[in-house]
Amino acid sequence: MRKMIRLQVALTAVFLLTGAVCFAQPSSEALYKSKCQMCHGAKGMADTPSAKAMKVKPVTDPEVKGMTEAKMEEAVRNGMGKMQPYKDKLTDAQIKGVVAYFRTFLQ
Ligand code: HEC
Known part of the structure; x- marks a missing residue:
């Protein structure tokens, strides 16, 4: 029984970690x-x-x-030409x- 719980805790930790790692890239890509x-x-x-x-x-x-x-971030933040500002x-x-x-x- 103890073992089961420990395994569950370990698995949860693994899921949380992979979740955090995967988060940064795909969200910018999706955006x-x-x-x-x-x-x-x-x-x-x-x-x-x-x-x-x-x-x-x-x-x-x-x-x-x-x-x-930095210039690109500024272009997106404040707009550039026909691109709207995203700030x-x-x-x-x-x-x-x-x-x-x-x-x-x-x-
Ligand atoms: C409605 C069309 C449109 C959309 C949507 C748009 N842009 Fe732009 N973007 C432009 C135009 C037009 C320019 C200025 C012309 C140029 O130099 O390419 C520009 C310029 C830029 C530049 C400066 C470099 C360059 O290509 O000239 C960057 C970086 C950029 N956009 C990033 C983004 C990002 C990131 C997004 C999404 C958050 C975005 N744009 C959404 C039309 C758009």
Whole structure:
């Protein structure tokens, strides 16, 4: 009986840990897919109809490549060109996470 309880505690700990580890990445990815992908494309290539209509630059553009992480966070926070500001819709942590995800497309 004792053993069972100990096993259960151990299993719960494992679930909690894996939950915490998995949380950061997929949530930024999910956020990007729901809020940013329609204009920036699945891989940041700005290959969607909205991207073309808004003249969004792909991540291969030198101007996008040359932007620092801080500048990108600012663009998302306060808006840039036709992109709306997200400061009232996303938390700072969400903006940081989603920009970090966007930057994985940069080569
Ligand atoms: C309605 C279309 C639209 C949506 C939705 C959108 N953006 Fe943008 N975004 C733009 C436009 C237009 C620009 C400015 C033009 C440009 O330089 O690409 C821009 C610029 C940026 C930039 C600066 C680098 C660059 O590509 O010029 C970043 C970083 C960025 N967006 C990230 C995001 C993130 C993260 C989200 C989701 C939270 C998002 N965008 C949602 C249209 C959009």
